[in-house]
Amino acid sequence: METKMRLSLMKKAAIGSVLYSMAAMGLIYYLSYDKAITISDVAQDEVIGSDLADSKENGAGAGAEAEGEPDEDSILTGRITEGETEGKAAELSEENQTDENAEEPPKEEAQETAKPEEEGGKEAEGKKQELIFGTGKSNSSFMRIPLPAECKAEDIVVENYYMNRELCILVGGVDSGFYASNVISGNLDMVEKGVCEENIEANERGVKLRFSLTDVFEYRTILENHDLYVSFLRPREMYDKIVVIDPSCGGSNTGNEENGLSEKEISLQIAKKVKERLDETDVKVYYTRMDDSNPGEEDRVRLANGTKADMYIRIQVDANTDSSVYGATTIYNEDYFIPGFGSVELADILEREVVTSIKGKALGLSKAQEEDYAIRSITIPAAAVKVGCLTNKQEAILLGREEYQEKIADGICNAIMAVYEED
Incomplete structure (x- = not known):
């Protein structure tokens, strides 16, 4: 009787031991599986991040490009509207706030990045820019050049460089930026192209408008309502x-x-x-x-x-x-x-x-x-x-x-x- 009881206890202990071992193994397997998932997710994030970085550097990634690609107007004008600028600034600010682990670039690198922009700005001063030509009245015999409201007749000098087939108009008291947004219009049949440049020969503020002509021409000018009208004539005329x-x-x-x-x-x-x-x-x-x-x-x-x-x-x-x-x-x-x-x-x-x-x-x-x-x-x-x-x-x-x-x-x-x- 005693022997049977001892065997029964031993049997129960063995079964309990097996069940305990199975439970322990199940727990270990479960923990290992959860950790593997976590590591896999992190590795996948790193790979995706690397691919995005490569795609940005190499110009790949159609989805990424489409999101940041400028529309036709911004390509033509090269400008960002005030609203877009504020939006971009807000996005950058939000990114800086949410990414607490992001490292700031060293100050030396930040200065190095800013320096080319400053130098580029200085180089841009005094450089030539193409004049903007627009359509005018088809029956007009004049080319119309807009002038600042404060510009007077004595601020304008016209020079005819006939050997170069070029008409040069010096306009005092105006910056080249004025002709970045104001259009030359009217009769442009005799004009091949136009360039605006800072008049570095003058001591005062002013620009030089240089028009390349199709042939040798003489000219007549009329100043009216803040516009200079220029008509081109053949020498024989x-x-x-x-x-x-x-x-x-x-x-x-x-x-x-x-x-x-x-x-x-x-x-x-x-x-x-x-x-x-x-x-x-x-x-x-x-x-x-x-x-x-x-x-x-x-x-x-x-x-x-x-x-x-x-x-x-x-x-x-x-x-x-x-x-x-x-x-x-x-x-x-x-x-x-x-x-x-x-x-x-x-x-x-x-x-x-x-x-x-x-x-x-x-x-x-x-x-x-x-x-x-x-x-x-x-x-x-x-x-x-x-x-x-x-x-x-x-x-x-x-x-x-x-x-x-x-x-x-x-x-x-x-x-x-x-x-x-x-x-």
């Missing part, structure tokens, strides 16, 4: 008599050099003296250069043909391998013939009047050669006058004297007036 004077060489192209003198300097000095005389007449004269610049041959030709001038006269200085040769000669284009008055007639009158004025020697007329590109390419009466030879010491001395240059200028002007008198 404004002037009855038009002449193009072309001092040869310029810049790094010195031309013939002998006896301490250069062709580029002498031709320019003579052209300036011609200008002094013709400024007092009713003849409109275009000059290819009035300084030590060197316009390309194509530009010189373009000016003559674009203005449809009555005549083109090039001022040159000659040189010869024979130092005993001296005198004046003229060059003409034999391929371009106009009945009545053409290049040959212009060359003849030009040589005659210059030689008479300087009481010098005529070497005769010569046909344009291959190197005489301008004379051969211009489609109006054109001639070049070589006013003397630098290789002749006696003539070189005369060419360097101002009073002799004055006489040459007189001869050129006399030739021009003689042409108009014959008409």
Whole structure:
């Protein structure tokens, strides 16, 4: 009996031990499974976060891009509205508050990030910006340029750089930001593009509006109701008599050099003296250069043909391998013939009047050669006058004297007036 009771107790203890072991194993398994889930979730969050960071860096992630992509208007204007700015600031503030574990960037890195923006802002000052063109009245003959309300007539200067086909308008008392939001409108058929830049040459506030034109134009302006109206006209619409004077060489192209003198300097000095005389007449004269610049041959030709001038006269200085040769000669284009008055007639009158004025020697007329590109390419009466030879010491001395240059200028002007008198 006692033995049976002992066996029964042992059996119950064994069963209890098994049940306890099973319960313990179940608890351990349960805890292990819950922890595995937690670790998996954290790992997945880290992976997702890494993928987002990579997608932002590499431009991937269509969903992320679509959310932050600007609409068409903001792309065109490059601006963020005040409401959007406040919203972005609120989002950033909320992120900083909720992410308590986020580390602040080191101060040095923050300064490094801000520095390029500051430098970029300084570089932007004084830079060019394209003018905004808008549609205007289709039947308008004027280009309309808006002006600040305080702008007066004396604050505006208009300059015509016809060699560059550019009209430049200086507007005082205004910042370039004014033309970032105000539109140029009206008749823009003659304008290829427009640029606004700070007028750094002026001591006071102001901008320079530069308009690239399709051809050589003259202009008329009207100031009315805080708008400047500009109309473009062909030279022939404004002037009855038009002449193009072309001092040869310029810049790094010195031309013939002998006896301490250069062709580029002498031709320019003579052209300036011609200008002094013709400024007092009713003849409109275009000059290819009035300084030590060197316009390309194509530009010189373009000016003559674009203005449809009555005549083109090039001022040159000659040189010869024979130092005993001296005198004046003229060059003409034999391929371009106009009945009545053409290049040959212009060359003849030009040589005659210059030689008479300087009481010098005529070497005769010569046909344009291959190197005489301008004379051969211009489609109006054109001639070049070589006013003397630098290789002749006696003539070189005369060419360097101002009073002799004055006489040459007189001869050129006399030739021009003689042409108009014959008409």
